Amino acid sequence: MIGRAVSRVDGPLKVTGGARYAYERQDFGRAAVGFILGASVAKGRIVRLDTAAAERAPGVLHVMTHWNAPAQGPRDGSLPDQFGRPWPVLQGERVSWFGQPVALVVAETFEQARSAAALIDAAYETEAGAFDLASHAHLAYAPRTAAVGLATDSVLGDLDAAMASADVTIDQNYTTPAHFAQPMEPQSCLAHWVGDDLHVRPSAQGVAGARMALARTIRIPRERVHVDTAFVGGGFGSKLRVHEEAVFAALAARVIARAVKVAQTRRQVFTITGRRPETIQRVRLAASRDGRLTGVGHDVNMQGTSREEFVEQTATVLRSLYAAPNRLTRHRVTDLDVGLGEAVRGPGELPGLLAVESAMDELAHELGLDPIELRILNEPERDPERNVPFSERRLVECMREGAARFGWSARAARPGSRREGDELIGIGMAAAIRMHFQGATRAAVHMGRDGRVVVRSDMTDIGTGTYTILAQVAADALGVPLARVTVELARSDLPPSPGSGGSWGASNSSNAVHRACESLKEKVFGSSNASGFGRADLTSVVSRRFPDGVEGEGSIVGMADDPNYRNFSQHTYGASFAEVAVNTVTGEVRLRRMLGVFAAGRIINSKTTRSQLLGGMIWGVSSALHEAAHVDPRYGNVVNGDLAEYVVPVHADIPAALEAVLLDGIDDKANPLGMKGVGELGVCGTGAAVANAVFNATGVRVRDFPITMDKLLAALPPAF
Amino acid sequence: MRAFSYERAASPAAAAKAVAERPGARFIAGGTNLLDLMKLGIETPTHLVDVNRIGLDAIAPTSDGGLRIGALVRNADLAADPRIRRDYGVLARALLAGASGQLRNRATTAGNLLQRTRCPYFYETAMPCNKRRPGSGCAALEGFSRSNAVLGASDACIATHPSDMAVAMRALDARVETVSPDGSSRTVPIADLHRLPGDEPAQETVLQQGELITAVALPPPIQGLHLYRKVRERASYAFATVSLAAVLVRGRDGQVETGRFAFGGLAHKPWRVEAAEREVARGPAAVSDLVLAGARTTSHNAFKPTLARRLLAAAMAEAAKE
Numbered sequence A: 001m002i003g004r005a006v007s008r009v010d011g012p013l014k015v016t017g018g019a020r021y022a023y024e025r026q027d028f029g030r031a032a033v034g035f036i037l038g039a040s041v042a043k044g045r046i047v048r049l050d051t052a053a054a055e056r057a058p059g060v061l062h063v064m065t066h067w068n069a070p071a072q073g074p075r076d077g078s079l080p081d082q083f084g085r086p087w088p089v090l091q092g093e094r095v096s097w098f099g100q101p102v103a104l105v106v107a108e109t110f111e112q113a114r115s116a117a118a119l120i121d122a123a124y125e126t127e128a129g130a131f132d133l134a135s136h137a138h139l140a141y142a143p144r145t146a147a148v149g150l151a152t153d154s155v156l157g158d159l160d161a162a163m164a165s166a167d168v169t170i171d172q173n174y175t176t177p178a179h180f181a182q183p184m185e186p187q188s189c190l191a192h193w194v195g196d197d198l199h200v201r202p203s204a205q206g207v208a209g210a211r212m213a214l215a216r217t218i219r220i221p222r223e224r225v226h227v228d229t230a231f232v233g234g235g236f237g238s239k240l241r242v243h244e245e246a247v248f249a250a251l252a253a254r255v256i257a258r259a260v261k262v263a264q265t266r267r268q269v270f271t272i273t274g275r276r277p278e279t280i281q282r283v284r285l286a287a288s289r290d291g292r293l294t295g296v297g298h299d300v301n302m303q304g305t306s307r308e309e310f311v312e313q314t315a316t317v318l319r320s321l322y323a324a325p326n327r328l329t330r331h332r333v334t335d336l337d338v339g340l341g342e343a344v345r346g347p348g349e350l351p352g353l354l355a356v357e358s359a360m361d362e363l364a365h366e367l368g369l370d371p372i373e374l375r376i377l378n379e380p381e382r383d384p385e386r387n388v389p390f391s392e393r394r395l396v397e398c399m400r401e402g403a404a405r406f407g408w409s410a411r412a413a414r415p416g417s418r419r420e421g422d423e424l425i426g427i428g429m430a431a432a433i434r435m436h437f438q439g440a441t442r443a444a445v446h447m448g449r450d451g452r453v454v455v456r457s458d459m460t461d462i463g464t465g466t467y468t469i470l471a472q473v474a475a476d477a478l479g480v481p482l483a484r485v486t487v488e489l490a491r492s493d494l495p496p497s498p499g500s501g502g503s504w505g506a507s508n509s510s511n512a513v514h515r516a517c518e519s520l521k522e523k524v525f526g527s528s529n530a531s532g533f534g535r536a537d538l539t540s541v542v543s544r545r546f547p548d549g550v551e552g553e554g555s556i557v558g559m560a561d562d563p564n565y566r567n568f569s570q571h572t573y574g575a576s577f578a579e580v581a582v583n584t585v586t587g588e589v590r591l592r593r594m595l596g597v598f599a600a601g602r603i604i605n606s607k608t609t610r611s612q613l614l615g616g617m618i619w620g621v622s623s624a625l626h627e628a629a630h631v632d633p634r635y636g637n638v639v640n641g642d643l644a645e646y647v648v649p650v651h652a653d654i655p656a657a658l659e660a661v662l663l664d665g666i667d668d669k670a671n672p673l674g675m676k677g678v679g680e681l682g683v684c685g686t687g688a689a690v691a692n693a694v695f696n697a698t699g700v701r702v703r704d705f706p707i708t709m710d711k712l713l714a715a716l717p718p719a720f
Numbered sequence B: 001m002r003a004f005s006y007e008r009a010a011s012p013a014a015a016a017k018a019v020a021e022r023p024g025a026r027f028i029a030g031g032t033n034l035l036d037l038m039k040l041g042i043e044t045p046t047h048l049v050d051v052n053r054i055g056l057d058a059i060a061p062t063s064d065g066g067l068r069i070g071a072l073v074r075n076a077d078l079a080a081d082p083r084i085r086r087d088y089g090v091l092a093r094a095l096l097a098g099a100s101g102q103l104r105n106r107a108t109t110a111g112n113l114l115q116r117t118r119c120p121y122f123y124e125t126a127m128p129c130n131k132r133r134p135g136s137g138c139a140a141l142e143g144f145s146r147s148n149a150v151l152g153a154s155d156a157c158i159a160t161h162p163s164d165m166a167v168a169m170r171a172l173d174a175r176v177e178t179v180s181p182d183g184s185s186r187t188v189p190i191a192d193l194h195r196l197p198g199d200e201p202a203q204e205t206v207l208q209q210g211e212l213i214t215a216v217a218l219p220p221p222i223q224g225l226h227l228y229r230k231v232r233e234r235a236s237y238a239f240a241t242v243s244l245a246a247v248l249v250r251g252r253d254g255q256v257e258t259g260r261f262a263f264g265g266l267a268h269k270p271w272r273v274e275a276a277e278r279e280v281a282r283g284p285a286a287v288s289d290l291v292l293a294g295a296r297t298t299s300h301n302a303f304k305p306t307l308a309r310r311l312l313a314a315a316m317a318e319a320a321k322e
């Protein structure tokens, strides 16, 4: 059962519309609809907000502004649980970023609310703001920590000295733009009050965060907030916390004493929801002629805001990747007057590996070494900065396996030398590394007299397959058919978990469920001889001896409390390979084929895992060739804030020759099941593989991502 | 979206009259452009006249051997028509390079011609835009202008016309037929349908309020190699960064003897310079020099003339190879 390619158990519900998302749910009768009005300036003060016409408009039930908004808990960036921090709305006349909500209109229908919102007469006194990183980079400061509490800086030896004395050095700047996660289901929430109890149906990656944030914002006890987020249409980090839509729905539902639902429009998902910060990254590599690294350095300056610190762990990617005696990695932040930074799939790894793995390719080229050989030469035996052993490190295997499958040996070492008709063809590779995290998680498993099994946890399924894999884990541990297992998730009355995010959801919850099954078996058989019974015996013993069924509980501790996290360096690894064709007439780059080989411990479901990895790889392609949010340096708005102009790959951009291969394995230091996360591994390094393929095709190195045609055009051979 | 009233017209004449009678009235055909703009508050018609049931949905031969395409013929049907595929390859290819299958099923011939610019500042109602709000200024001039025009633009507006279909029709010298509210009809060469922005970028065509497009007439088939090359930010589902519709005829010596070159993505209308085409014998650089004469670029779109030159040269090379 473990490892099998089981199709999603919720698949039929999803494709028949039976799976209801927050905005579609009708749990509380016909809900009124709220529409958010955003500020049309990025920095300044509201000087007029006339809602009279909107209030008189047909169907309007309530208009909320900073004049009449209920009191809320204040923002508090010092609270450690980032996703449970209060998120107050309409806190006065100040406008701090473009699109900041300034009013909510609640009406009988969406159309009425939207058209009434357009009748609100708003005027602002604008102030000059800072909107682009490049011209404010000198204002960077050192944050207290990077995300997940990771160290801001790391220093070993003397990088400057290594650079000064090395045979060969690379010292380059790479820039990456702001990105948005843009899940298909926009951020939305349905809210309803029953007495003093708030019932919400948000679209959230974690139940606990949504519950805590709402309790603190609305100022009611946490126990009075009841959350259910059974189906979520993608998150990618952007639903780790709830945003204004949830707070607005909760506040408005109380004011009008009726259920209210609010969703962000697609354009609002580009303003109200946070972004992956824009970065300027300096990568330094010092090496001897024979290819041994003597120094590695990674300085990252990223955009932030003064409202809340968010520091993508971008400069951490090099900390465990290659051996070198002299090392320096640093995070710096430059506050701008833009939307908040938030996690976007592969936070840190995506931009960080784009830069670092491009630089490694540059070094290989300088040295005249094969890029894979260069990486193998610098493979560390122990974690190079923490000086602890690796729990399991299979990077070299990923590279070798990938090279063999992809036909790496056919790569032309001289860039720009392979031409087919109007196209230059190139192949490139990059390594991937991602930290493995673990969060305290509980689960309960019940077996009834009839042999039916119910698995319960407040863990979410954001489209990744949680319902399916937890059923597999329970079916496997209890020896029952999959069809006998029901999985209940994502409600605040279920055993708590930290939800989906950081690629930890599957391993956290699978291990908790596995342990719950072990405890159930122990209750049935007694601790001493539990393993002595055959699997089929379990259901018969339960049906004979436990008239009310039997329940087991299981948990896994957070990484701070797990000695294996201190004693071992735990990561997942991968190597990706890409072949691109660059049109010599136009500079258009098209992917021709791509392969990723990954090692992530034990795999529970090869199908859902492969889907995660393929999706991640496509995201990597996007980061190399397509995706960029352009911020207007005069107005501070995202200029291309819709899915027509914010370009991500479509089917035609992704060839059928796209494959993800998983190395069979088990990381026995990670957790009882020996599994690690895969949700973000696919985005790691894949962008750099594409960028390196573009260099191999053309001999042009683009360091300002994404690599668009205009950046290649000037360097291409003349057209005829 | 603002509240609006709606009626379904029964005939072309009735539709024209209905729109002329109300200053805030608009035709709606496939709605794939107008509805999106209404939802964003960019277009705020007070009354919609639905033209989907007025006929005008056939493709029929004309007396001179060409084809007349009804205004309501859907883009998908037009691209699939065997006569279009056989005799007007450049048009079929341009249509299929546009939008997506779903959109082409809905989008109409007239609606496609009259679709509005994709200038990102036109789409953000908080920004100055002379096209959306006359007199408010042009945010694109000093802004993010990657997609904007390099030819025929003005200090008031540097928007481009986004249609692929119109570029092919311009290469083919199509004629646009209309009926006016007073019942009169006229024919406008496609070259004259769209205006350059000048001081009045909101005034996009020469059509009057209530003037209804009834058909687009294609001339008899034009022999030669029909090419449509669309350069874009991704392989599909993106507007043209620059596009080229070309019809090329090779002479005895194997070189291109006559060529028609219409460009998309460069201007407020499909861009074609007939005087340049008379110089094909002098080679692609000479033609491009004339096509691109007077080009004015921004730091964001300075690559567009280069791209256009390279496309034109590649098209001529391909024709010579055939």
Ligand SMILES: Cc1cc2nc3c(=O)[nH]c(=O)nc-3n(C[C@H](O)[C@H](O)[C@H](O)COP(=O)(O)OP(=O)(O)OC[C@H]3O[C@@H](n4cnc5c(N)ncnc54)[C@H](O)[C@@H]3O)c2cc1C
Pocket (backbone or CB within 6 Å): A644, B026, B027, B028, B029, B030, B031, B032, B033, B034, B035, B036, B051, B071, B075, B097, B098, B099, B100, B103, B106, B107, B108, B109, B110, B111, B112, B113, B114, B115, B162, B163, B164, B165, B211, B212, B213, B214, B237, B238, B239, B240
């Ligand atoms: C996501 C997306 C991607 C797209 N990509 C492309 C692309 O790559 N290339 C491309 O060329 N296009 C593209 N389009 C645009 C699409 O081709 C147009 O939206 C479509 O052709 C408009 O036709 P319609 O019938 O829906 O027009 P409508 O939206 O109904 O109308 C458009 C305008 O024409 C007017 N009108 C309609 N019929 C008449 C008539 N008979 N007489 C006078 N006025 C009339 C209307 O009043 C309105 O002003 C895209 C659109 C979308 C939404």
Ligand code: SF4
Pocket (backbone or CB within 6 Å): B117, B119, B120, B121, B122, B128, B129, B130, B131, B132, B137, B138, B139, B140, B141, B148, B156, B157, B158, B159, B201
């Ligand atoms: S280029 Fe034209 S459409 Fe774009 S902002 Fe300027 S005036 Fe508006």
